[in-house]
Amino acid sequence: MTKWFDTNYHFIVPELGPSTKFSYASHKAVSEYKEAKVLGIDTAPVLIGPVSYLLLSKPAKGVEKSFSLLSLLGSILPIYKEVVIELKAAGASWIQFDEPTLVKDLDAHELAAFASAYAELELALSGLNVLIETYFADIPAESYKTLTSLSGVTAYGFDLIRGAKTLDLIRSSFPSGKYLFAGVVDGRNIWADDLAASLSTLQSLEAVAGKDKLVVSTSCSLMHTAVDLVNEAKLDDEIKSWLAFAAQKVVEVNALAKALAGQKDEAYFAANVAALASRKSSPRVTNEEVQKVVAALKGSDHRRATNVSARLDAQQKKLNLAVLPTTTIGSFPQTMELRRVRREYKAKKISEEEYVSAIKEEISKVVKIQEELDIDVLVHGEPERNDMVEYFGEQLSGFAFTDNGWVQSYGSRCVKPPIIYGDVGRPNPMTVFWSKMAQSMTSRPMKGMLTGPATILNWSFVRNDQPRFETCYQIALAIKKEVEDLEAAGIQVIQIDEAALREGLPLRKSEHAFYLDWAVHSFRITNCGVQDTTQIHTHMCYSNFNDIIHSIIDMDADVITIENSRSDEKLLSVFHEGVKYGAGIGPGVYDIHSPRIPTTEEIADRINKMLAVLDTNILWVNPDCGLKTRKYTEVKPALTNMVSATKLIRTQLASAK
Numbered sequence: 001m002t003k004w005f006d007t008n009y010h011f012i013v014p015e016l017g018p019s020t021k022f023s024y025a026s027h028k029a030v031s032e033y034k035e036a037k038v039l040g041i042d043t044a045p046v047l048i049g050p051v052s053y054l055l056l057s058k059p060a061k062g063v064e065k066s067f068s069l070l071s072l073l074g075s076i077l078p079i080y081k082e083v084v085i086e087l088k089a090a091g092a093s094w095i096q097f098d099e100p101t102l103v104k105d106l107d108a109h110e111l112a113a114f115a116s117a118y119a120e121l122e123l124a125l126s127g128l129n130v131l132i133e134t135y136f137a138d139i140p141a142e143s144y145k146t147l148t149s150l151s152g153v154t155a156y157g158f159d160l161i162r163g164a165k166t167l168d169l170i171r172s173s174f175p176s177g178k179y180l181f182a183g184v185v186d187g188r189n190i191w192a193d194d195l196a197a198s199l200s201t202l203q204s205l206e207a208v209a210g211k212d213k214l215v216v217s218t219s220c221s222l223m224h225t226a227v228d229l230v231n232e233a234k235l236d237d238e239i240k241s242w243l244a245f246a247a248q249k250v251v252e253v254n255a256l257a258k259a260l261a262g263q264k265d266e267a268y269f270a271a272n273v274a275a276l277a278s279r280k281s282s283p284r285v286t287n288e289e290v291q292k293v294v295a296a297l298k299g300s301d302h303r304r305a306t307n308v309s310a311r312l313d314a315q316q317k318k319l320n321l322a323v324l325p326t327t328t329i330g331s332f333p334q335t336m337e338l339r340r341v342r343r344e345y346k347a348k349k350i351s352e353e354e355y356v357s358a359i360k361e362e363i364s365k366v367v368k369i370q371e372e373l374d375i376d377v378l379v380h381g382e383p384e385r386n387d388m389v390e391y392f393g394e395q396l397s398g399f400a401f402t403d404n405g406w407v408q409s410y411g412s413r414c415v416k417p418p419i420i421y422g423d424v425g426r427p428n429p430m431t432v433f434w435s436k437m438a439q440s441m442t443s444r445p446m447k448g449m450l451t452g453p454a455t456i457l458n459w460s461f462v463r464n465d466q467p468r469f470e471t472c473y474q475i476a477l478a479i480k481k482e483v484e485d486l487e488a489a490g491i492q493v494i495q496i497d498e499a500a501l502r503e504g505l506p507l508r509k510s511e512h513a514f515y516l517d518w519a520v521h522s523f524r525i526t527n528c529g530v531q532d533t534t535q536i537h538t539h540m541c542y543s544n545f546n547d548i549i550h551s552i553i554d555m556d557a558d559v560i561t562i563e564n565s566r567s568d569e570k571l572l573s574v575f576h577e578g579v580k581y582g583a584g585i586g587p588g589v590y591d592i593h594s595p596r597i598p599t600t601e602e603i604a605d606r607i608n609k610m611l612a613v614l615d616t617n618i619l620w621v622n623p624d625c626g627l628k629t630r631k632y633t634e635v636k637p638a639l640t641n642m643v644s645a646t647k648l649i650r651t652q653l654a655s656a657k
């Protein structure tokens, strides 16, 4: 499972090899087309394009290094032909191929695959209108040239929100007689569109593509945004007037198309102008104090005064941890009972007192389990949190949150991203009460548990009226206050999760350095002020890190726990290559996304593999990620085996001395 580009949506990565045989297995695209048609709706079926499909796959385990995914093009295209022919027979007149990999940095060989793939499909596609859709970023000039010269294709779609430079490419040349799908309404966000601005963009594009060939569209699929504003009872009317969820975006698209056709709904456009003006001038958006502090950050670096190895020494004197310390990532299973308690408290069906006592009981249960398991650095289990981002959003100012703004993350797992509409402040401590309570229940170190600025940013709907880095710095300052309060409350180990740092990475390499600079800087801002003896942990999931390892080192955390077990220890290869890593590191020893319980032997084997490339004194033992989606019947035996494996290795290490 991996992230779909820079969204919070996940897909299962196909694993392919030279002997992979494709066959037409699922007729879902056709049956759904027919289902809609019976209801009187003629849809444009959407398929992932063949080249993106292959480029987003990976070579299966054990496949030779020389294997090229694109070598399978010839064997997958016949299946595409079958699907297309069946769709045509069912009555489809349009078909859409999503080829979002076209916004990445592709080489000539990859670009050539697009040309040959669509040439090969041309005959099957004849008689259909064929749209190739790209999204999420600017399309490079070379790729634009390839795309707009494809045979058999009648329409091209572009994300004009994230693709400002694409707009220039379109204006400088667009093939005549082709449709232009102009993605002017943001599909990745919840803000009402600036309709006047979009209309003027569209009018200028009419001159390029021709009046009858311009199609108004959203910038991408609407699956990454919330569904319908109508379901929001608690959001106040002022903020609501600034927003458009998927259902409202469709209305915007329609209104723009009508306006282009000379049927402008003046009242609707006027209401939009008023809403934008209210958003711009509302005092709720501005927090001058925060702006001042952020302005003062400019140009300065923020680093802890002492280097990491000296800090680790100071921390070890205080914490006195065993070699290969064991810990978990933060959350423990979110039971039905816990969800019920949170729900009833939110609905004011139970009192604050009852709520606090229920959560306290849960924390004490989690602490006891960890002590019995003999884990070294404990967590409180996060029972008070609906989600690691939403929980903080609910307590920070400048944030609004929805009742029903669910967005799919994977399978049936969903998130409700908070909405950042204004300058971010932290009016009150957010976690200190619970962390202090948890620490009071044990003599072992209890980790304070926070979500880092880049992750809060990347998993929220972010205001689009200032640069993202500005908002990130504001969040960093809020988290900094929390870190300092936790430290003052006697918490000695503080974990600041940056689960989504990697996935916020821009899709184009030329933009990586700038993003990493401000995202990593934001992280350092949160903890640069703590004492040497306070141990700062961070955690990341999805271990595609080898290319950003230097940025990870530059975060300067004392300990990082990082997903590792689902990628065949790919993470460790960077250390094989000799990257010097001096901070503590806990590459996950088992996959928490699966109900499978790892054995002691396999965990011990993993730890040994890690010891082959990492120093004994910096290695930590922990699962890949938080345990909230698992059951206690899975978590207890898995952690039992994790601790046994650690003890086994400790004995080996002691006798080897």
Ligand SMILES: Nc1nc2c(c(=O)[nH]1)N[C@@H](CNc1ccc(C(=O)N[C@@H](CCC(=O)N[C@@H](CCC(=O)N[C@@H](CCC(=O)O)C(=O)O)C(=O)O)C(=O)O)cc1)CN2
Pocket: 008, 339, 342, 343, 385, 386, 387, 388, 389, 390, 409, 410, 412, 413, 414, 415, 416, 459, 628, 629
């Ligand atoms: N934001 C975010 N992104 C992330 C992750 C993450 O943890 N957070 N993890 C990675 C994997 N993605 C994940 C995304 C979601 C969940 C997850 O467990 N989501 C929960 C919902 C979380 C939540 O907000 N729960 C609330 C409220 C749930 C709710 O409203 N439930 C309804 C009905 C269902 C019920 O009763 O249980 C109700 O109460 O009326 C709570 O428990 O307090 C779920 O789908 O079940 C896990 C992993 C990557 N991206």
Ligand code: MET
Pocket: 329, 330, 331, 388, 449, 497, 499, 539, 541, 625, 626, 627, 628
């Ligand atoms: C998606 S990263 C999760 C980190 C969080 N502390 C947890 O354990 O759930």
Ligand SMILES: [Zn+2]
Pocket: 329, 499, 539, 540, 541, 624, 625, 626
């Ligand atoms: Zn994680």
